Amino acid sequence: xxxxxxxxxxxxxxxxxxxxxxxxxxxxxxxxxxxxxxxxxxxxxxxxxxxxxxxxxxxxxxxxxxxxxxxxxxxxxxxxxxxxxxxxxxxxxxxxxxxxxxxxxxxxxxxxx
Amino acid sequence: xxxxxxxxxxxxxxxxxxxxxxxxxxxxxxxxxxxxxxxxxxxxxxxxxxxxxxxxxxxxxxxxxxxxxxxxxxxxxxxxxxxxxxxxxxxxxxxxxxxxxxxxxxxxxxxxx
Numbered sequence: 001x002x003x004x005x006x007x008x009x010x011x012x013x014x015x016x017x018x019x020x021x022x023x024x025x026x027x028x029x030x031x032x033x034x035x036x037x038x039x040x041x042x043x044x045x046x047x048x049x050x051x052x053x054x055x056x057x058x059x060x061x062x063x064x065x066x067x068x069x070x071x072x073x074x075x076x077x078x079x080x081x082x083x084x085x086x087x088x089x090x091x092x093x094x095x096x097x098x099x100x101x102x103x104x105x106x107x108x109x110x111x112x113x
Numbered sequence: 114x115x116x117x118x119x120x121x122x123x124x125x126x127x128x129x130x131x132x133x134x135x136x137x138x139x140x141x142x143x144x145x146x147x148x149x150x151x152x153x154x155x156x157x158x159x160x161x162x163x164x165x166x167x168x169x170x171x172x173x174x175x176x177x178x179x180x181x182x183x184x185x186x187x188x189x190x191x192x193x194x195x196x197x198x199x200x201x202x203x204x205x206x207x208x209x210x211x212x213x214x215x216x217x218x219x220x221x222x223x224x225x226x
Contacts, residue, residue, distance in 0.1 A: 040122070045215075090157070092156075104158070
């Protein structure tokens with residue numbers, strides 16, 4: 001009963017470095033999402049994948065790319081990290097659209113120095 | 114565009130006292146409404162949701178929320194809180210059948226002994 005698994009849990013990057021955040025779900029959910037959480041701002045949607053083979057931009061997509069590798073996995077890539085991308089990143093999944101609610105991973109705390 | 118306003122950033126309350134966490138939303142279309150809870154260093158967990166039907170929805174641990182369409186509100190209440198309810202609570206809204214859930218900034222509930 002793993003649910004949504006995110007790796008790594010913590011990461012420190014230097015400005016300009018790249019990295020990929022991994023996310024996998026084992027609930028056979030169709031839709032997957034990437035959010036960032038910043039103090040006082042709640043969660044903001046970066047990208048989402050409504051179903052395998054599709055991806056769409058959310059509210060704050062600049063500086064990020066995503067890949068829906070298969071039904072289980074949805075990765076988030078930072079090509080050239082900036083200090084403004086210091087945040088906690090959450091991956092989530094849902095069975096179909098928003099009506100079922102989301103299952104969240106435990107998050108990745110990223111610091112860009 | 115949709116938005117969610119959580120009117121209190123922090124709510125301190127004594128154990129066994131009642132609590133209300135306030136949430137207002139704006140949307141021009143029909144919506145689904147959610148409350149999520151986040152314990153320290155964890156991801157968000159779905160607490161309860163309103164999709165349709167009865168305007169009063171309840172969680173398994175004693176929380177309830179009432180959808181008020183005329184006031185565009187979805188306040189969360191509990192008649193008697195426990196120390197273990199200390200957490201951050203997020204109100205969220207999405208278009209019916211959509212893929213972009215919008216989260217409020219969160220309300221930190223602190224239960225004191």
